[in-house]
Amino acid sequence: MNVTLVSVLFVAAALVAAGAFVASWRRDLGHGLAGIPLMFAGAGTAFAGVSRFAAVPAGGAQLLGQEVAVLLSVVALAAVALGVGLAGREGPR
Amino acid sequence: MDSLHAIGFYVSAALSVAGGLSVAFLADRSRRGLALAVVAIGVAGIYLSLSAGFAAIVALVCYGGCAVLLAGSAYRAVEPATGGRWRQLGAIAAAALMATLAYAAYRGDFNRATYFGGTIGSAALGRRLLAHDALATEAVAALILVALAGATLAWRARDRTR
Numbered sequence: 001m002n003v004t005l006v007s008v009l010f011v012a013a014a015l016v017a018a019g020a021f022v023a024s025w026r027r028d029l030g031h032g033l034a035g036i037p038l039m040f041a042g043a044g045t046a047f048a049g050v051s052r053f054a055a056v057p058a059g060g061a062q063l064l065g066q067e068v069a070v071l072l073s074v075v076a077l078a079a080v081a082l083g084v085g086l087a088g089r090e091g092p093r
Numbered sequence: 094m095d096s097l098h099a100i101g102f103y104v105s106a107a108l109s110v111a112g113g114l115s116v117a118f119l120a121d122r123s124r125r126g127l128a129l130a131v132v133a134i135g136v137a138g139i140y141l142s143l144s145a146g147f148a149a150i151v152a153l154v155c156y157g158g159c160a161v162l163l164a165g166s167a168y169r170a171v172e173p174a175t176g177g178r179w180r181q182l183g184a185i186a187a188a189a190l191m192a193t194l195a196y197a198a199y200r201g202d203f204n205r206a207t208y209f210g211g212t213i214g215s216a217a218l219g220r221r222l223l224a225h226d227a228l229a230t231e232a233v234a235a236l237i238l239v240a241l242a243g244a245t246l247a248w249r250a251r252d253r254t255r
Contacts, residue, residue, distance in 0.1 A: 003102045003142070009201050011106040011139065013194030017187050018113035024183020025117050034116045034129055037159040041109065041136045044152065052143040066145045067221050071233045073148070073155035078240035080159045085244025 008049030015042030030087040033080055040076035044069035102142035109135025126164020133157045147215040 019038030026032045051065025112131035119125045133156030140149035222230045 003099045006198055006201055007102075008139075008143070009198030010195060011110065013191060013198050014106075014110045015113060015136075016194060017191030018110060018117070020190050021184055021187035022113065022117045024187055025180055027180070031125070034125060034159075034163055037129065037156050038113045038116065038132060041132065041152070041156060044148070045136065045139055048140050048143050048145045048148055051145070063218055063221050064226075066140075066148045066218055067226060067229075069140065069145065069148045070151045070218065070222065071229065073152045075233055075236060077155040077158045077162075078237040080162050082240040082244045082247075084162050084165075085247040 005049055005053040008052070009046055012042045012046035012049065015039070015045060018042075030083070033083040033087070036079050036083070037076040040072045040079075044072040047072070098142045101138055105135045105138025105142060107135075108132075109139065123164050126160045129160035129163060130157055133160060147218045 016039050019035040019040075019042060021035070022038060023032040023035030026034070047065035047068040049065070051062050051069075054062045054065070109132050112128045112135055115128035116125050116132070119128055133153055136156060137149040137153040140146070140152055
Protein backbone atom coordinates (compact mmCIF):
# COMPACT_ATOMS: atom_id res chain seq x y z
CA MET A 1 0.00 0.00 0.00
CA ASN A 2 1.41 3.31 -1.02
CA VAL A 3 0.29 6.90 -1.41
CA THR A 4 1.18 8.77 -4.57
CA LEU A 5 0.46 12.23 -5.86
CA VAL A 6 -2.33 10.77 -7.99
CA SER A 7 -4.15 9.35 -4.97
CA VAL A 8 -3.82 12.66 -3.11
CA LEU A 9 -5.20 14.53 -6.11
CA PHE A 10 -8.08 12.03 -6.38
CA VAL A 11 -9.04 12.72 -2.75
CA ALA A 12 -8.74 16.46 -3.36
CA ALA A 13 -10.98 16.15 -6.42
CA ALA A 14 -13.54 14.20 -4.40
CA LEU A 15 -13.58 16.87 -1.68
CA VAL A 16 -13.96 19.73 -4.16
CA ALA A 17 -16.73 17.91 -6.01
CA ALA A 18 -18.47 17.06 -2.72
CA GLY A 19 -18.33 20.74 -1.74
CA ALA A 20 -19.77 21.80 -5.08
CA PHE A 21 -22.47 19.17 -4.69
CA VAL A 22 -23.37 20.40 -1.19
CA ALA A 23 -23.49 24.01 -2.37
CA SER A 24 -25.81 23.15 -5.24
CA TRP A 25 -27.92 20.41 -3.68
CA ARG A 26 -29.01 22.01 -0.41
CA ARG A 27 -32.28 23.84 -0.84
CA ASP A 28 -31.52 26.49 1.76
CA LEU A 29 -28.86 29.03 0.85
CA GLY A 30 -27.45 28.97 4.36
CA HIS A 31 -27.09 25.20 4.28
CA GLY A 32 -25.08 25.55 1.10
CA LEU A 33 -22.45 27.43 3.09
CA ALA A 34 -21.20 24.07 4.30
CA GLY A 35 -19.87 23.45 0.80
CA ILE A 36 -17.33 26.27 1.14
CA PRO A 37 -15.04 24.61 3.72
CA LEU A 38 -15.28 21.36 1.78
CA MET A 39 -14.05 22.96 -1.43
CA PHE A 40 -11.32 24.84 0.41
CA ALA A 41 -10.29 21.61 2.14
CA GLY A 42 -10.01 19.91 -1.24
CA ALA A 43 -7.87 22.70 -2.63
CA GLY A 44 -5.70 22.65 0.48
CA THR A 45 -5.27 18.89 0.18
CA ALA A 46 -4.07 19.29 -3.39
CA PHE A 47 -1.60 21.98 -2.36
CA ALA A 48 -0.30 19.95 0.59
CA GLY A 49 0.02 16.89 -1.63
CA VAL A 50 2.00 18.73 -4.29
CA SER A 51 4.20 20.15 -1.54
CA ARG A 52 4.71 16.64 -0.19
CA PHE A 53 5.61 15.04 -3.50
CA ALA A 54 7.36 17.94 -5.21
CA ALA A 55 11.06 17.78 -5.88
CA VAL A 56 13.04 18.95 -2.88
CA PRO A 57 14.95 22.18 -3.54
CA ALA A 58 18.59 22.43 -2.67
CA GLY A 59 17.97 24.70 0.30
CA GLY A 60 15.67 22.32 2.17
CA ALA A 61 11.99 21.55 2.35
CA GLN A 62 9.31 22.59 -0.14
CA LEU A 63 6.74 24.31 2.07
CA LEU A 64 4.78 26.57 -0.26
CA GLY A 65 1.90 24.10 -0.59
CA GLN A 66 1.60 23.68 3.17
CA GLU A 67 1.60 27.45 3.53
CA VAL A 68 -1.24 27.82 1.03
CA ALA A 69 -3.16 25.04 2.80
CA VAL A 70 -2.89 26.96 6.08
CA LEU A 71 -4.08 30.18 4.46
CA LEU A 72 -6.98 28.39 2.75
CA SER A 73 -8.14 26.96 6.09
CA VAL A 74 -8.20 30.40 7.66
CA VAL A 75 -9.97 31.95 4.67
CA ALA A 76 -12.62 29.20 4.78
CA LEU A 77 -13.36 30.00 8.41
CA ALA A 78 -13.64 33.72 7.63
CA ALA A 79 -15.94 33.09 4.67
CA VAL A 80 -18.25 30.86 6.71
CA ALA A 81 -18.33 33.42 9.53
CA LEU A 82 -19.33 36.14 7.06
CA GLY A 83 -21.93 33.87 5.44
CA VAL A 84 -23.48 32.90 8.77
CA GLY A 85 -23.59 36.59 9.75
CA LEU A 86 -25.35 37.56 6.52
CA ALA A 87 -27.72 34.60 6.80
CA GLY A 88 -28.55 35.67 10.34
CA ARG A 89 -29.40 39.12 9.02
CA GLU A 90 -31.54 37.97 6.13
CA GLY A 91 -33.12 34.86 7.60
CA PRO A 92 -36.30 34.52 9.67
CA ARG A 93 -35.99 34.98 13.42
CA MET B 94 5.80 6.72 2.69
CA ASP B 95 5.49 3.77 5.05
CA SER B 96 2.42 1.61 5.56
CA LEU B 97 1.30 3.38 8.73
CA HIS B 98 1.20 6.75 6.98
CA ALA B 99 -0.55 5.20 3.98
CA ILE B 100 -3.23 3.59 6.17
CA GLY B 101 -3.69 6.87 7.99
CA PHE B 102 -4.03 8.70 4.70
CA TYR B 103 -6.65 6.37 3.26
CA VAL B 104 -8.67 6.19 6.49
CA SER B 105 -8.61 9.99 6.79
CA ALA B 106 -9.57 10.36 3.12
CA ALA B 107 -12.52 8.01 3.58
CA LEU B 108 -13.58 9.92 6.70
CA SER B 109 -13.44 13.30 5.00
CA VAL B 110 -15.24 12.27 1.81
CA ALA B 111 -17.94 10.38 3.74
CA GLY B 112 -18.36 13.36 6.05
CA GLY B 113 -18.63 15.69 3.07
CA LEU B 114 -21.33 13.61 1.45
CA SER B 115 -23.15 13.38 4.78
CA VAL B 116 -23.25 17.17 4.92
CA ALA B 117 -25.23 17.09 1.68
CA PHE B 118 -27.80 14.54 2.80
CA LEU B 119 -28.33 14.98 6.54
CA ALA B 120 -31.43 16.98 7.42
CA ASP B 121 -30.67 18.00 10.99
CA ARG B 122 -28.47 21.06 11.53
CA SER B 123 -26.52 19.65 14.45
CA ARG B 124 -25.84 16.41 12.59
CA ARG B 125 -24.58 18.38 9.61
CA GLY B 126 -22.25 20.21 11.96
CA LEU B 127 -21.08 16.88 13.33
CA ALA B 128 -20.44 15.63 9.79
CA LEU B 129 -18.42 18.78 9.08
CA ALA B 130 -16.43 18.11 12.25
CA VAL B 131 -15.70 14.62 10.88
CA VAL B 132 -14.48 16.31 7.69
CA ALA B 133 -12.22 18.51 9.82
CA ILE B 134 -10.74 15.46 11.53
CA GLY B 135 -10.31 13.68 8.21
CA VAL B 136 -8.61 16.64 6.53
CA ALA B 137 -6.31 17.08 9.54
CA GLY B 138 -5.45 13.38 9.27
CA ILE B 139 -4.68 13.76 5.58
CA TYR B 140 -2.38 16.70 6.26
CA LEU B 141 -0.72 14.82 9.10
CA SER B 142 -0.05 11.78 6.93
CA LEU B 143 1.40 14.14 4.31
CA SER B 144 3.87 15.38 6.95
CA ALA B 145 2.15 18.76 7.21
CA GLY B 146 1.63 18.78 10.97
CA PHE B 147 1.22 22.52 11.41
CA ALA B 148 -1.30 22.70 8.58
CA ALA B 149 -3.15 19.79 10.24
CA ILE B 150 -3.50 21.70 13.50
CA VAL B 151 -4.69 24.85 11.72
CA ALA B 152 -7.13 22.84 9.58
CA LEU B 153 -8.55 21.08 12.61
CA VAL B 154 -9.15 24.40 14.37
CA CYS B 155 -10.52 26.27 11.34
CA TYR B 156 -12.75 23.56 9.86
CA GLY B 157 -13.89 22.63 13.37
CA GLY B 158 -14.77 26.30 13.82
CA CYS B 159 -16.78 26.16 10.59
CA ALA B 160 -18.66 23.15 12.00
CA VAL B 161 -19.41 25.01 15.24
CA LEU B 162 -20.60 28.07 13.31
CA LEU B 163 -22.90 26.07 11.05
CA ALA B 164 -24.30 23.97 13.89
CA GLY B 165 -24.59 26.81 16.41
CA SER B 166 -27.68 28.64 17.54
CA ALA B 167 -26.67 31.80 15.64
CA TYR B 168 -27.49 30.10 12.37
CA ARG B 169 -30.68 31.14 10.53
CA ALA B 170 -32.30 29.54 7.54
CA VAL B 171 -32.53 31.55 4.32
CA GLU B 172 -35.25 31.24 1.73
CA PRO B 173 -34.43 28.91 -1.17
CA ALA B 174 -33.31 30.75 -4.27
CA THR B 175 -33.46 27.97 -6.85
CA GLY B 176 -35.90 25.30 -7.89
CA GLY B 177 -35.49 21.56 -8.17
CA ARG B 178 -34.34 21.64 -11.78
CA TRP B 179 -31.42 23.97 -11.01
CA ARG B 180 -30.43 21.80 -8.05
CA GLN B 181 -30.32 18.76 -10.29
CA LEU B 182 -28.31 20.67 -12.86
CA GLY B 183 -25.93 21.70 -10.08
CA ALA B 184 -25.55 18.09 -8.99
CA ILE B 185 -24.77 17.04 -12.56
CA ALA B 186 -22.25 19.88 -12.82
CA ALA B 187 -20.62 18.69 -9.59
CA ALA B 188 -20.35 15.17 -11.06
CA ALA B 189 -18.81 16.62 -14.22
CA LEU B 190 -16.36 18.60 -12.08
CA MET B 191 -15.44 15.41 -10.25
CA ALA B 192 -14.83 13.60 -13.55
CA THR B 193 -12.69 16.45 -14.89
CA LEU B 194 -10.60 16.75 -11.73
CA ALA B 195 -10.20 12.97 -11.51
CA TYR B 196 -8.95 12.88 -15.09
CA ALA B 197 -6.52 15.71 -14.30
CA ALA B 198 -5.35 13.77 -11.24
CA TYR B 199 -4.90 10.63 -13.33
CA ARG B 200 -2.75 12.60 -15.75
CA GLY B 201 -0.60 13.82 -12.87
CA ASP B 202 1.31 10.56 -12.47
CA PHE B 203 4.37 12.01 -14.17
CA ASN B 204 5.69 13.18 -10.82
CA ARG B 205 8.17 10.72 -9.39
CA ALA B 206 9.83 12.82 -6.70
CA THR B 207 10.47 11.36 -3.28
CA TYR B 208 9.82 13.13 -0.01
CA PHE B 209 12.44 14.25 2.44
CA GLY B 210 10.38 13.22 5.48
CA GLY B 211 9.97 15.74 8.22
CA THR B 212 8.19 16.80 11.35
CA ILE B 213 5.52 19.36 12.14
CA GLY B 214 7.64 22.11 10.68
CA SER B 215 5.97 25.03 12.44
CA ALA B 216 9.19 27.06 12.62
CA ALA B 217 9.94 26.73 8.92
CA LEU B 218 6.32 27.37 8.00
CA GLY B 219 6.19 30.38 10.31
CA ARG B 220 9.27 31.82 8.64
CA ARG B 221 7.59 31.43 5.27
CA LEU B 222 4.30 32.93 6.45
CA LEU B 223 5.73 35.87 8.38
CA ALA B 224 8.93 36.62 6.47
CA HIS B 225 9.15 35.18 2.97
CA ASP B 226 5.46 35.47 2.03
CA ALA B 227 4.40 38.14 4.49
CA LEU B 228 2.39 40.01 1.85
CA ALA B 229 0.13 37.01 1.26
CA THR B 230 -0.37 36.61 5.01
CA GLU B 231 -1.21 40.29 5.31
CA ALA B 232 -3.72 39.98 2.48
CA VAL B 233 -5.42 37.05 4.19
CA ALA B 234 -5.43 38.96 7.47
CA ALA B 235 -7.13 41.91 5.74
CA LEU B 236 -9.66 39.53 4.20
CA ILE B 237 -10.44 38.04 7.60
CA LEU B 238 -10.78 41.51 9.11
CA VAL B 239 -13.24 42.54 6.41
CA ALA B 240 -15.19 39.28 6.79
CA LEU B 241 -15.47 39.55 10.56
CA ALA B 242 -16.35 43.25 10.40
CA GLY B 243 -19.01 42.45 7.81
CA ALA B 244 -20.41 39.65 9.96
CA THR B 245 -20.51 41.97 12.97
CA LEU B 246 -22.26 44.71 11.00
CA ALA B 247 -24.77 42.19 9.70
CA TRP B 248 -25.57 41.01 13.20
CA ARG B 249 -25.84 44.57 14.52
CA ALA B 250 -28.24 45.50 11.73
CA ARG B 251 -30.31 42.43 12.49
CA ASP B 252 -30.49 43.25 16.18
CA ARG B 253 -31.46 46.86 15.40
CA THR B 254 -34.46 45.76 13.33
CA ARG B 255 -35.83 43.56 16.10
